[in-house]
Amino acid sequence: xxxxxxxxxxxxxxxxxxxxxxxxxxxxxxxxxxxxxxxxxxxxxxxxxxxxxxxxxxxxxxxxxxxxxxxxxxxxxxxxxxxxxxxxxxxxxxxxxxxxxxxxxxxxxxxxxxxxxxxxxxxxxxxxxxxxxxxxxxxxxxxxxxxxxxxxxxxxxxxxxxxxxxxxxxxxxx
Numbered sequence: 001x002x003x004x005x006x007x008x009x010x011x012x013x014x015x016x017x018x019x020x021x022x023x024x025x026x027x028x029x030x031x032x033x034x035x036x037x038x039x040x041x042x043x044x045x046x047x048x049x050x051x052x053x054x055x056x057x058x059x060x061x062x063x064x065x066x067x068x069x070x071x072x073x074x075x076x077x078x079x080x081x082x083x084x085x086x087x088x089x090x091x092x093x094x095x096x097x098x099x100x101x102x103x104x105x106x107x108x109x110x111x112x113x114x115x116x117x118x119x120x121x122x123x124x125x126x127x128x129x130x131x132x133x134x135x136x137x138x139x140x141x142x143x144x145x146x147x148x149x150x151x152x153x154x155x156x157x158x159x160x161x162x163x164x165x166x167x168x169x170x171x172x173x174x
Contacts, residue, residue: 002172004088011092019153021168022089023160028169029081037073068128075132079139086146086156093150106138
């Protein structure tokens with residue numbers, strides 16, 4: 001939210017700073033996603049995932065929950081926070097209407113992916129797989145749409161700076 005608000009203001013006042021804020025926030029988002037997937041891998045490889053989730057080890061093994069977690073974390077690494085930041089540039093560009101419809105389409109596709117797995121009798125791993133696949137496809141389509149509609153800001157990471165990203169992360173934690 002902090003970065004989104006900064007982007008809203010900077011879009012209209014300082015395009016150079018807008019690009020720096022956008023790129024820097026993407027850099028930090030990827031960094032945090034790598035940390036998250038690293039923690040997940042540590043929990044899985046250490047054999048402590050059952051303690052963290054509060055689920056017996058037998059159920060984790062039988063339902064392939066560790067693999068499902070890795071699928072979801074990989075999807076999050078690629079598209080999660082990063083996509084959430086990039087869609088924020090639609091608002092100051094006057095594309096609120098489009099962003100709302102894209103958000104509805106993404107949420108409906110997520111809903112239908114889980115419901116279809118449930119109806120077909122799929123397990124947790126199937127739900128994780130299809131959710132990750134559908135979310136990834138929808139993210140690619142949304143990002144492509146934004147790239148086509150707002151080409152002046154692509155590549156989005158072009159002005160990334162660690163210092164700026166860390167400063168915005170610190171301010172956003174409040």
